[in-house]
Amino acid sequence: MLEKYNFTEIEKKWQQIWEKEDAFRVSEDPDKEKYYVLEMFPYPSGKLHMGHVRNYSIGDVLARFKTMNGFNVLHPMGWDGFGLPAENAAIKHNVAPADWTWANISDMQDQLKQMGLSYDWNREVATCHPEYYRWMQWIFIQFYKKGLAYKKESQVNWCPSCQTVLANEQVVDGCCERCKSPVGKKDLSQWYFKITDYADRLLQNLDTLDGWPTKVKTMQRNWIGKSKGALATFDVQDREEKLTVFTTRIDTIYGTTFMVLAPEYPDVIPMVEGTEYEAPVREYIDRCAHMTEIERTSTTNEKTGVFIGRYAVNPFTKKPMPIYISDYVLMGYGTGAVMGVPAHDQRDFDFAKKFDLEIIPVIDPQDPEVDVNDLKEACAAEGVLINSGEFSGMNNKEAIEKIALVAKERGIGEPTITYRLRDWLISRQRYWGTPIPMIYCEDCGWVPEKEENLPVMLPTDVEFTGKGESPLATSKTFADTVCPCCGKPAKRELDTMDTFLDSSWYFLRYTDARNTEQAFSKEKADYWMNVDQYIGGVEHAILHLMYARFFQMALYDLGLTSSEEPFQNLLTQGMVIKDGAKMSKSLGNVVSPAEIIEKYGADTARLFILFAAPPERELDWSDRGVEGSFRFLNRVYRMVYDFKANYEKAVPGEYEIRNDADRKLAYTLNYTIKKVTEDIGERFNFNTAISSIMELVNEMYKYREGDVNETLFACAIRTLVVLLAPFVPHVTEEMWEHLGYEGRAYAQSWPSYDPDALVKDTIEIVVQINGKNKAKIDIPGDATRDDMLAIAAEDETIRGLTEGKNVIKTIAVPGRLINIVAK
RNA sequence: GCGGCUAUGGCGGAAUAGGCAGACGCGCACGUUUGAGGGGCGUGUGGGAGACCGUGCCGGUUCAAGUCCGGCUAGCCGCACCA
Numbered sequence: 001m002l003e004k005y006n007f008t009e010i011e012k013k014w015q016q017i018w019e020k021e022d023a024f025r026v027s028e029d030p031d032k033e034k035y036y037v038l039e040m041f042p043y044p045s046g047k048l049h050m051g052h053v054r055n056y057s058i059g060d061v062l063a064r065f066k067t068m069n070g071f072n073v074l075h076p077m078g079w080d081g082f083g084l085p086a087e088n089a090a091i092k093h094n095v096a097p098a099d100w101t102w103a104n105i106s107d108m109q110d111q112l113k114q115m116g117l118s119y120d121w122n123r124e125v126a127t128c129h130p131e132y133y134r135w136m137q138w139i140f141i142q143f144y145k146k147g148l149a150y151k152k153e154s155q156v157n158w159c160p161s162c163q164t165v166l167a168n169e170q171v172v173d174g175c176c177e178r179c180k181s182p183v184g185k186k187d188l189s190q191w192y193f194k195i196t197d198y199a200d201r202l203l204q205n206l207d208t209l210d211g212w213p214t215k216v217k218t219m220q221r222n223w224i225g226k227s228k229g230a231l232a233t234f235d236v237q238d239r240e241e242k243l244t245v246f247t248t249r250i251d252t253i254y255g256t257t258f259m260v261l262a263p264e265y266p267d268v269i270p271m272v273e274g275t276e277y278e279a280p281v282r283e284y285i286d287r288c289a290h291m292t293e294i295e296r297t298s299t300t301n302e303k304t305g306v307f308i309g310r311y312a313v314n315p316f317t318k319k320p321m322p323i324y325i326s327d328y329v330l331m332g333y334g335t336g337a338v339m340g341v342p343a344h345d346q347r348d349f350d351f352a353k354k355f356d357l358e359i360i361p362v363i364d365p366q367d368p369e370v371d372v373n374d375l376k377e378a379c380a381a382e383g384v385l386i387n388s389g390e391f392s393g394m395n396n397k398e399a400i401e402k403i404a405l406v407a408k409e410r411g412i413g414e415p416t417i418t419y420r421l422r423d424w425l426i427s428r429q430r431y432w433g434t435p436i437p438m439i440y441c442e443d444c445g446w447v448p449e450k451e452e453n454l455p456v457m458l459p460t461d462v463e464f465t466g467k468g469e470s471p472l473a474t475s476k477t478f479a480d481t482v483c484p485c486c487g488k489p490a491k492r493e494l495d496t497m498d499t500f501l502d503s504s505w506y507f508l509r510y511t512d513a514r515n516t517e518q519a520f521s522k523e524k525a526d527y528w529m530n531v532d533q534y535i536g537g538v539e540h541a542i543l544h545l546m547y548a549r550f551f552q553m554a555l556y557d558l559g560l561t562s563s564e565e566p567f568q569n570l571l572t573q574g575m576v577i578k579d580g581a582k583m584s585k586s587l588g589n590v591v592s593p594a595e596i597i598e599k600y601g602a603d604t605a606r607l608f609i610l611f612a613a614p615p616e617r618e619l620d621w622s623d624r625g626v627e628g629s630f631r632f633l634n635r636v637y638r639m640v641y642d643f644k645a646n647y648e649k650a651v652p653g654e655y656e657i658r659n660d661a662d663r664k665l666a667y668t669l670n671y672t673i674k675k676v677t678e679d680i681g682e683r684f685n686f687n688t689a690i691s692s693i694m695e696l697v698n699e700m701y702k703y704r705e706g707d708v709n710e711t712l713f714a715c716a717i718r719t720l721v722v723l724l725a726p727f728v729p730h731v732t733e734e735m736w737e738h739l740g741y742e743g744r745a746y747a748q749s750w751p752s753y754d755p756d757a758l759v760k761d762t763i764e765i766v767v768q769i770n771g772k773n774k775a776k777i778d779i780p781g782d783a784t785r786d787d788m789l790a791i792a793a794e795d796e797t798i799r800g801l802t803e804g805k806n807v808i809k810t811i812a813v814p815g816r817l818i819n820i821v822a823k
Numbered sequence: 824g825c826g827g828c829u830a831u832g833g834c835g836g837a838a839u840a841g842g843c844a845g846a847c848g849c850g851c852a853c854g855u856u857u858g859a860g861g862g863g864c865g866u867g868u869g870g871g872a873g874a875c876c877g878u879g880c881c882g883g884u885u886c887a888a889g890u891c892c893g894g895c896u897a898g899c900c901g902c903a904c905c906a
Contacts, residue, residue, distance in 0.1 A: 691847035
């Protein structure tokens with residue numbers, strides 16, 4: 001160890017040693033309690049950013065801390081290797097997506113290794129590796145066999161820029177989640193996963209996920225969007241068609257004055273064919289079809305629509321009512337048909353005003369401020385039914401239950417539940433993804449590839465134009481195959497899978513990453529799963545985290561896993577920002593991890609990022625703050641160096657408390673152990689853990705100015721190095737070695753504290769009069785409530801303060817304060 | 824519109840079960856070491872001359888409120904014509 005802190009050399013040295021010693025390799029050990037800590041694996045863009053550094057620093061502290069506490073810790077890392085940027089690079093720079101991706105993986109792996117993260121690299125996975133996507137395809141086939149995968153022709157979200165379809169979840173504010181272009185519609189035959197079959201379980205299980213942030217659970221609940229309601233079926237006058245509506249307010253059915261269908265509603269065209277209404281209806285439908293998602297939803301208030309010339313019959317009142325089509329009714333939710341109750345629904349009210357339709361109030365809110373016969377806006381309040389035949393006079397909450405049941409008896413409806421969640425569209429017209437292992441045979445239809453033929457390899461003779469259909473269509477070798485069923489010539493599916501599939505089970509593959517016979521062995525998965533702590537950005541709250549939950553449930557139903565939920569505890573880290581804004585190239589406020597590591601070292605980068613804010617919060621990057629963390633490490637380094645130089649023979653061991661200074665240091669030392677242990681283990685408050693270690697160091701600096709008890713100080717030095725080890729692994733390893741201790745710092749057991757050292761002889765407490773701090777007195781550390789009051793009663797100062805006053809009440813909190821209420 | 828989160832010195836943040844608000848760090852000031860600079864070491868640092876006043880605002884509960892309750896305001900995030 002040099003006199004000066006040379007982080008570059010130290011970090012290189014220890015990274016090499018860890019690699020040579022395969023320090024972080026783990027295997028199943030039934031005698032040890034396991035702990036699985038997982039950070040969301042990165043897309044291999046080629047460059048690590050501060051968000052990654054934060055994510056992996058948090059995970060690494062936890063992994064190292066748990067290891068030191070005797071757990072068998074699984075801490076893996078891998079690559080979400082498939083995705084669009086690789087294809088864009090292919091188009092732009094004429095490099096093969098595979099070459100580009102593997103080069104990036106190699107670069108990023110170097111950068112991760114420079115951070116000194118305790119990964120078991122033997123378990124590294126890359127989703128774009130054939131040995132990974134082989135099992136992805138195998139899982140797809142299992143889902144298909146179970147009826148969870150199906151192909152359907154429908155109108156899909158189409159990103160004109162990415163030239164591919166998008167799942168509902170990937171459309172954000174009407175724009176493509178990735179490239180931000182406005183999303184349009186397209187009719188295509190695509191593969192879907194039946195995630196809606198799991199809607200209720202995905203929702204129900206959220207209640208069991210105590211270790212998840214409520215924010216994420218709420219977002220998922222909203223996304224699943226369960227709503228209880230009823231179906232009601234309306235006949236169409238002079239027609240065979242029947243129109244079924246979904247409503248949460250069946251109690252207002254007597255107030256229905258019109259009916260609205262989504263423009264895409266399948267029965268619309270047959271109902272208008274050959275009538276004078278056909279032309280305007282077709283024109284309206286056409287207009288809607290050409291609108292992007294944004295255009296369609298931007299006209300929030302102004303309702304549009306067309307009367308289709310037909311009348312529906314209200315099943316309760318038997319009254320006919322006009323049928324319209326309007327884009328405010330969505331084909332994708334409920335049944336695509338709604339009953340128009342203008343008196344009690346604002347959208348219906350707006351529509352009725354626009355088309356001059358009748359408004360019939362059927363709920364009286366019994367509010368003197370509301371005149372139901374002259375409504376200025378829809379009245380959604382609860383109340384009593386009026387104008388509702390046999391149900392008039394009933395409370396509307398009661399009516400919601402009752403009318404649905406009556407409808408069921410009469411065969412005109414029934415109670416039901418609807419979800420906002422749609423089935424997951426998984427086909428992508430992309431090259432750089434897992435090929436969908438399905439084959440189309442003229443005779444047999446869609447047939448899965450034989451499992452022994454997996455993986456269906458991505459071809460390399462492909463052209464990238466960035467336009468049109470799937471790039472796999474340009475391969476001369478890929479499409480042609482034989483039917484696995486009948487052996488006749490057949491064609492392969494040319495689309496690839498949404499990359500969110502790849503990341504929906506990688507945590508299972510880590511448990512058995514090198515298995516060539518199975519996706520993962522159930523035994524190993526059962527040993528390591530569930531993930532005890534998952535860490536990542538909140539931007540994955542819906543997409544990834546719900547897809548992964550769905551996969552785990554489906555795999556559970558297939559008997560491949562033993563638990564329905566994959567992630568026991570979830571920590572969503574906050575963003576790293578600078579100057580009050582997200583780091584971005586356009587703002588020019590990006591701080592590159594590589595620069596920081598070069599200037600201050602990985603240990604400083606890790607320490608700062610953990611110290612500056614608690615993990616869930618936003619982290620404001622400060623160059624000054626980084627210097628502070630660097631300064632602290634230098635301060636520790638110097639103290640250890642000086643200690644070794646001045647007290648070469650001092651060894652940690654049983655020490656004697658000779659004086660107050662010794663007692664104070666022993667107290668701080670033990671208190672710090674307690675504090676750091678709790679802050680890391682129970683609260684993930686790494687910032688306060690680090691600040692208490694700083695206090696210990698400050699205390700040690702003061703202590704060494706006086707009469708040094710070598711054994712005690714040696715204990716403090718040793719403990720300091722161990723407590724810092726999870727945060728700053730390189731420099732602590734160097735100091736550990738320099739101090740001449742056995743083994744490696746990372747392999748030490750976590751220290752325990754001596755509760756006796758935390759008992760103080762005297763403590764200072766506050767005396768309040770009427771809740772205001774007035775004095776401080778010293779009392780014995782073990783003083784009871786009565787002792788405290790007795791001491792206070794005899795104290796001169798306090799007597800003076802209460803003199804002439806009438807003491808009404810005294811409160812004493814042991815170890816904290818006394819409050820005297822006096823008039 | 825609906826739902827969630829946040830609000831504390833010049834700044835990042837601390838106060839874990841209602842009990843000394845501002846730990847720790849940054850910045851700043853001063854002292855010290857040094858030929859000087861840098862660096863180190865140390866002291867001080869919410870406001871106010873003071874009794875006191877101070878955790879976005881108004882009110883409440885309590886002996887005691889940053890913390891609990893009711894009502895606002897602002898900012899951020901998510902969803903949004905969901906019938």
